[in-house]
Amino acid sequence: MSKLSIKNVDLFYGEFQALHNVNLEIPKNQITAFIGPSGCGKSTLIKSLNRMNDLIEGCKIKGSILLDEENIYKKDFDVNELRKKVGMVFQQPNPFPMSIYDNITYGPRTHGIKDKKVLDALVEKSLRGAAIWEEVKNDLKKNALSLSGGQQQRICIARALAVEPEILLMDEPTSALDPISTAKIEELVTVLKENYTIVMVTHNMQQASRVSDRTAFFLNGKIVETGETRKIFTNPQQKQTEDYISGRFG
């Protein structure tokens, strides 16, 4: 069953139409990669999945996006509840300028968790989940901004995990990182998919083919082709897909 079901989505920034009749099924406990040239709508679609676009003035969306079969754009849908279920990690690691501990407990505290024992347990569980516990367990009071870029990104993943989401959205999560940190994040996401549904935007074709189960190829605000990653990369059905993955354009 699909965790997310995107149906006939058109999205406008004022007069400009950024997404055209997008349809996509995102299966549970799999990694779905969004690929395509710059400006084709990948970030726009990923941000629609937790209604981040609500914050952009003049942004209008038509169609529906179902999370567990419920339309997240329906009237009175609880956006706070949605953001709890759908966590996000951005391109640039963006830990808050505070301790590692406070970064991880920030979300749970805003959701009303105050018990120190519960928070301590969540910190350990989230940092372990993001494969950074061993590196920081003796330094939880240290400012998160003093860590390396790759460590900061794993802190951001831990911060997202701490509110116990069901879906993780990752918008080019490794593009600011060195190859070793990139490899760590790639290894991590393949473990995380056992418990989470992951959607990842990437410009790195090797990354998409290494880690994702399914791939959607975007061009000019439309999905040209979608399917199993293995198939998209070895036997694409559309010429535009083939040209893109073989580096002939984009």
Ligand SMILES: Nc1ncnc2c1ncn2[C@@H]1O[C@H](COP(=O)(O)OP(=O)(O)OP(=O)(O)O)[C@@H](O)[C@H]1O
């Ligand atoms: N806030 C905005 N207001 C107006 N237009 C926007 C806004 N955000 C994005 N766009 C436009 O929508 C289109 C899709 O942008 P989007 O950021 O989704 O592309 P992308 O595929 O993620 O690109 P990249 O790979 O460079 O991040 C582009 O033409 C962009 O200029």
